[in-house]
Amino acid sequence: MNQTKVVILGAGKGSRMRSDLPKVLHEVSGRPMILHAVDRARAAGMDEVIIVVGYKKEQVMSALAGENIAFAVQHEQRGTGHAVMAAREHLEGFGGNVVVLYGDMPLLGEATIRSLVERREASGAAAVALTIELDNPPDFGRIVRDAQGKVVRVVEVKDCTEEELAIREVNVGAYCFDSAALVEALGELSDDNAQGEYYLTDVFETMVARGRATDTVVTPNLEEALGVNDPVALAFAEKLEDIQYAESLYELIDAAAQAARDAE
Secondary structure (H helix, E strand, O other): OOOEEEEEEEEOOHHHHHOOOOHOOOOOOOOOOOHHHHHHHHHHHOOOOEEEEEEHHHHHHOOOOOOOOOEEEEOOOHHHOOOOOOOOHOOOOOOOEEEEEEEOOOOOOHHHHHHHHHHHHHHHHOOEEEEEOOOOOOOOOOEEEEEOOOOOEEEOOOOOOOOHOOHHHOEEEEEEEEEHHHHHOOOOOOOOOOOOOOOHHHHHHHHHOOOOOOEEOOOOHHHHHHOOOHHHHHHHHOOOHHHHOOHHHHHHHHHHHHHHHOOO
């Protein structure tokens, strides 16, 4: 595996947590979610860990003291693309892989993270996204492919057409990029969309337009993709009428974290 950096997004407040504590510091299995993400990334072989902080950044940085982590500050929370743009100084001139993870996906396995890197290196793709196929997809971005089955773009739900909403393959929220291709594509991001944010997923369409291939790793493991694979999280999941109708990945992570606190 080539040299690989990981950027973990941890700048959000997490308003649905109904707490002043930064979202990524809520605990699952007795540890802040962000530390689970760091541990998994390191177990997967990441050479450098960069955390994007924002809301109560000093508190998050203090919780990660001694972990040999570099930090980037997202002063305003304007989307996932905007968050990665905040880390651009750590990526410019770097010629390896860049893995991007969310700090509130603490149970994504190291084998899955490693598979993203392995797929990118084997295929030569500029970007690889982790996806899952569901009969009744929740509000995740849709993976749009051409007639030959090649990924051409990733569309966030609020920007989907009716036809795109019918797509069963959805974006989980973990990626591996060629660093140079990512930095170049970040420079072309726009907030001209339904949420007025800079979407990281827009870099897929930009890369394809430049003649670079993009790819996916499809996981069959809904439990892992949703961050629900410990007893507390499973107990919560069993209360859902149908796990596939969860509003979003974050809803499940939020509720699992709340359940963990309630169980203390």
